Amino acid sequence: MAADRRPTLTDVAREVGVSAKTVSRVLNEDGPASAQTRDQVLAAVAKLGFQPNLMARNIRVGGPDTTIGLVIPDLANPFFGAVARAIEDTVRERGLTLLMGSSADDPDRERALTDKFLARRVSILMVVPAVGADHSHLKSHRTAGLPVIFLDRPGVGLSTDSIVSSNRAGTHDGVAHLIGHGHRRIGFVGDLPVKLYTRRERLAGYRAALQEADIPYNRSLVASAHDQQGAKAATSKLLDLADPPTALFAGNNIMALGTVAELARIKRKDVAVVAFDDVSLAEALEPALTVVAQDPEEIGRSAATTALTRLDGDRSRARTITVPTRLVVRGSGEQPAPKP
Amino acid sequence: MAADRRPTLTDVAREVGVSAKTVSRVLNEDGPASAQTRDQVLAAVAKLGFQPNLMARNIRVGGPDTTIGLVIPDLANPFFGAVARAIEDTVRERGLTLLMGSSADDPDRERALTDKFLARRVSILMVVPAVGADHSHLKSHRTAGLPVIFLDRPGVGLSTDSIVSSNRAGTHDGVAHLIGHGHRRIGFVGDLPVKLYTRRERLAGYRAALQEADIPYNRSLVASAHDQQGAKAATSKLLDLADPPTALFAGNNIMALGTVAELARIKRKDVAVVAFDDVSLAEALEPALTVVAQDPEEIGRSAATTALTRLDGDRSRARTITVPTRLVVRGSGEQPAPKP
DNA sequence: ATGAAAGCGCTAACAT
DNA sequence: ATGTTAGCGCTTTCAT
Numbered sequence: 001m002a003a004d005r006r007p008t009l010t011d012v013a014r015e016v017g018v019s020a021k022t023v024s025r026v027l028n029e030d031g032p033a034s035a036q037t038r039d040q041v042l043a044a045v046a047k048l049g050f051q052p053n054l055m056a057r058n059i060r061v062g063g064p065d066t067t068i069g070l071v072i073p074d075l076a077n078p079f080f081g082a083v084a085r086a087i088e089d090t091v092r093e094r095g096l097t098l099l100m101g102s103s104a105d106d107p108d109r110e111r112a113l114t115d116k117f118l119a120r121r122v123s124i125l126m127v128v129p130a131v132g133a134d135h136s137h138l139k140s141h142r143t144a145g146l147p148v149i150f151l152d153r154p155g156v157g158l159s160t161d162s163i164v165s166s167n168r169a170g171t172h173d174g175v176a177h178l179i180g181h182g183h184r185r186i187g188f189v190g191d192l193p194v195k196l197y198t199r200r201e202r203l204a205g206y207r208a209a210l211q212e213a214d215i216p217y218n219r220s221l222v223a224s225a226h227d228q229q230g231a232k233a234a235t236s237k238l239l240d241l242a243d244p245p246t247a248l249f250a251g252n253n254i255m256a257l258g259t260v261a262e263l264a265r266i267k268r269k270d271v272a273v274v275a276f277d278d279v280s281l282a283e284a285l286e287p288a289l290t291v292v293a294q295d296p297e298e299i300g301r302s303a304a305t306t307a308l309t310r311l312d313g314d315r316s317r318a319r320t321i322t323v324p325t326r327l328v329v330r331g332s333g334e335q336p337a338p339k340p
Numbered sequence: 341m342a343a344d345r346r347p348t349l350t351d352v353a354r355e356v357g358v359s360a361k362t363v364s365r366v367l368n369e370d371g372p373a374s375a376q377t378r379d380q381v382l383a384a385v386a387k388l389g390f391q392p393n394l395m396a397r398n399i400r401v402g403g404p405d406t407t408i409g410l411v412i413p414d415l416a417n418p419f420f421g422a423v424a425r426a427i428e429d430t431v432r433e434r435g436l437t438l439l440m441g442s443s444a445d446d447p448d449r450e451r452a453l454t455d456k457f458l459a460r461r462v463s464i465l466m467v468v469p470a471v472g473a474d475h476s477h478l479k480s481h482r483t484a485g486l487p488v489i490f491l492d493r494p495g496v497g498l499s500t501d502s503i504v505s506s507n508r509a510g511t512h513d514g515v516a517h518l519i520g521h522g523h524r525r526i527g528f529v530g531d532l533p534v535k536l537y538t539r540r541e542r543l544a545g546y547r548a549a550l551q552e553a554d555i556p557y558n559r560s561l562v563a564s565a566h567d568q569q570g571a572k573a574a575t576s577k578l579l580d581l582a583d584p585p586t587a588l589f590a591g592n593n594i595m596a597l598g599t600v601a602e603l604a605r606i607k608r609k610d611v612a613v614v615a616f617d618d619v620s621l622a623e624a625l626e627p628a629l630t631v632v633a634q635d636p637e638e639i640g641r642s643a644a645t646t647a648l649t650r651l652d653g654d655r656s657r658a659r660t661i662t663v664p665t666r667l668v669v670r671g672s673g674e675q676p677a678p679k680p
Numbered sequence: 681a682t683g684a685a686a687g688c689g690c691t692a693a694c695a696t
Numbered sequence: 697a698t699g700t701t702a703g704c705g706c707t708t709t710c711a712t
Contacts, residue, residue, distance in 0.1 A: 006461075006484065008689055019699050024691060032697055049480050054459040055395040055405065056689035059704050065395065067439070075425040075438075078418045085415040088442060097456055098415075099407070100440050102428060116437055119394040121346075140389050144346060257620050264624035280597050281621040284604035348705055359683045364707060372681055396705035400688050 007048040015044040027052060058121065064146070067099045068124040068307070069117030071110055072151075075102045079253055079277055079296055080128065083151065086300025087126065094308060096123060107133035114138070123147075124307040129155040131196050147310035149303050153197035154320070161310070162320045163303045167198055167276075170292040170325030171205030171249065172212075174274040177290065177327060178247040179213045182337035183272055186210070187238040187245035188222045189231055189255045199224075202251050202276055221245050231258020232265075239268065246337045247272035253279050260289060272335040278328065288330035298323045347388040355384040367392060398461065404486070407439045408464040408647070409457030411450055412491075415442045419593055419617055419636055420468065423491065426640025427466065434648060436463060447473035454478070463487075464647040469495045471536050487650035489643050493537040494660070501650070502660045503643045507538050507616075510632040510665030511545030511589065512552075514614040517630065517667060518587040519553045522677035523612055526550070527578040527585035528562045529571055529595045539564075542591050542616055561585055571598020572605075579608065586677045587612035593619050600629060612675040618668065628670035638663045 013020040018037060025031045026041040033041075044050070058065050068091060072080040088098055099117055103110035110130045117125055118141060126149045129135065135148075136157035142148045148155075150162040178186050188206050190199050207217050220241065223234035231250070235258060238245055248263075248271060250256040256275035263271055264285075275282075275291045282289035302321050353360040358377060365371045366381040373381075384390070398405050408431060412420040428438055439457055443450040450470045457465055458481060466489045469475065475488075476497035482488045488495075490502040518526050528546050530539050547557050560581065563574035571590070575598060578585055588603075588611060590596040596615035603611055604625075615622075615631045622629035642661050 009691095010689075020689085021691075021700080022698060025698085028691085030691085034697060037697080049477075051455065051459050053399070053461060053689055054456075055461060056399050056704090057691075059393070059396050059399055059706085060689080060691045062704065075428060076418065076421040078416065078421065081416040081418065081421045084440075085442060088415060097453075098440050100424075100438050102425060113437075115391065116394075119391050121393060121395060137389075260621060260624045264626075264628075279621060280619060281600060281625065284600045285621065285624055286604075286626050288604075349707095350705075360705085361684085361707075362682060365682085368707085370707085374681060377681080393705055396688090397707075398688095399690085400705080400707045402688065 007050045064123040069122035071127045082296035083300040086297040090304035105130045147307040167201035168205035171202040172209045174292040175209035183247035185245045187248040190251035228258040231255045232262040235262040250275035253277040274333045287332045290333035347390045404463040409462035411467045422636035423640040426637040430644035445470045487647040507541035508545035511542040512549045514632040515549035523587035525585045527588040530591035568598040571595040572602040575599045575602040590615040593617040613672045627672045630673035
């Protein structure tokens with residue numbers, strides 16, 4: 001009944017009547033071993049249900065653990081889920097496993113997670129930096145050879161590889177699409193906080209597109225929210241303006257959900273919409289939702305391959321990889337602007 | 341330029357001029373320590389940027405690692421993402437971190453992941469069992485006190501705690517909803533493989549609802565698919581039947597996406613639809629999508645609290661917790677059946 | 681209040 | 697082809 005101690009290498013060795021090192025050799029296909037010893041060892045391993053203690057091994061070998069620490073804002077956000085899957089797919093053949101945590105965009109939680117990951121001696125650290133987080137504490141680790149990669153946003157206080165979407169250009173193209181259909185009052189439903197990198201970049205792209213068309217930037221057409229509910233309210237607020245927007249640009253996938261839901265609720269199909277980041281069912285909406293699609297698979301893949309290259313000794317200077325977005329025209333951005 | 345070795349406890353001890361044990365005492369608030377020693381140690385820790393090697397600590401202490409191994413079919417599936425987040429939220433205050441991997445519903449990949457997790461001496465193991473996977477190899481670990489929890493589906497070859505949705509009752513209610521609006525030819529778009537637990541349970545619920553209404557089960561009204569593209573094709577196939585269904589039940593979130601997308605593509609609003617598992621934008625569709633909503637947060641929370649109870653020594657017999665689903669009526673199930 | 685020695689499970693380095 | 701010794705970084709145990 002007592003919870004038996006898990007068998008160790010030594011237990012297996014004793015069972016067979018060889019030394020621990022011999023068992024180790026067989027299991028790691030290190031050095032030579034007679035066929036008979038091999039078989040006996042393998043049999044004993046199976047019999048005892050022995051599983052090598054990876055922590056002990058790592059301690060001895062001194063190298064990093066075969067894990068990759070990944071900090072994202074929210075495990076349940078499909079965008080980051082897709083990124084995570086792409087990372088996993090890319091590193092799996094190298095035997096790396098994901099150690100994951102959500103920061104909820106809280107710098108303290110992010111720090112707690114990275115500290116834990118570092119204490120576990122992860123091979124690679126990947127972080128979607130929270131707003132307000134500082135990363136200078138990672139400098140020494142990076143210098144010591146730990147690949148550190150920032151995802152989706154650049155980090156602060158540390159120069160290292162970053163993978164980001166073409167936020168500014170993508171948003172520009174989305175907004176230009178709306179302008180091309182005659183819209184001049186275009187609302188921007190952005191996420192919060194306003195200091196968030198992606199928010200700032202996308203807003204900059206929005207402004208650039210306006211400027212290009214000689215449309216003055218109008219602050220009252222910019223609304224913000226933390227979540228989907230907030231995005232509904234923000235949308236509602238914009239449409240209640242005395243001189244309301246005829247088109248809306250949603251700043252990310254969550255804002256898109258809220259904006260679209262609110263328009264559906266109030267049955268306003270005349271409002272043109274383009275969203276940043278694709279969402280499922282976009283094509284089933286009426287009109288189907290036009291989006292600036294990100295490429296989470298490519299973001300994850302780039303991050304992983306970059307990190308693996310670093311792990312293999314690449315010490316060249318920090319790169320910033322910008323993964324292109326793609327305007328996917330589905331209809332929602334083509335409502336004509338009403339004649340003035 | 342050389343990658344400096346990470347500082348160890350001994351490095352800190354040497355820096356201060358005390359023994360390693362003293363540093364350990366200060367850091368773990370074990371035994372006593374003079375205020376002065378404390379301060380010196382802490383200062384040295386900060387100066388050297390020392391971070392205790394958790395693996396070394398765990399080796400010595402012998403206990404499990406403060407991680408929880410979680411195997412899900414797909415990191416990018418929002419349902420499992422929501423489950424994972426709920427687990428994380430529940431275990432965070434206990435200091436547990438998630439070690440995650442996707443099995444892609446492949447028994448070999450599942451096994452590879454669980455083996456890795458076991459080799460890392462996780463505190464808790466949670467698995468969404470892949471079809472065809474056997475879990476008897478986990479028996480000894482469970483006996484030895486490792487909490488093992490099956491999520492979403494029961495496991496095979498091991499009696500342990502499982503958390504599942506009320507698949508059968510939920511589907512029954514969804515199909516009954518369709519029947520209540522006059523439908524008698526109701527298609528079922530299910531996922532694959534057909535042996536999948538959730539698929540079987542949901543199909544059973546579908547059949548039960550039919551039987552209750554004295555509608556004969558018609559095999560040709562059941563179509564299946566692996567993914568969203570396949571679900572589109574399956575939907576198309578059903579509607580192309582000589583005597584096509586007037587209503588459809590989609591067996592999971594992915595099937596729902598495909599079914600809804602296909603109906604939108606061919607502009608068939610007359611077909612009633614109910615889906616198992618909620619999807620984002622369901623309310624923005626026309627008609628809004630009626631679903632049998634699962635409760636991923638509750639599934640994750642139940643799993644986590646059950647596991648923690650086990651970790652605290654609860655050795656009572658294995659429980660199966662069924663998390664209720666909820667019929668969320670939004671309109672898509674209320675198209676009247678055409679008069680014969 | 682602090683230290684010395686031993687040992688967790690494993691493997692590197694040198695035997696034999 | 698196999699064994700021995702030492703030691704990874706830490707904590708336990710027992711001294712002092």
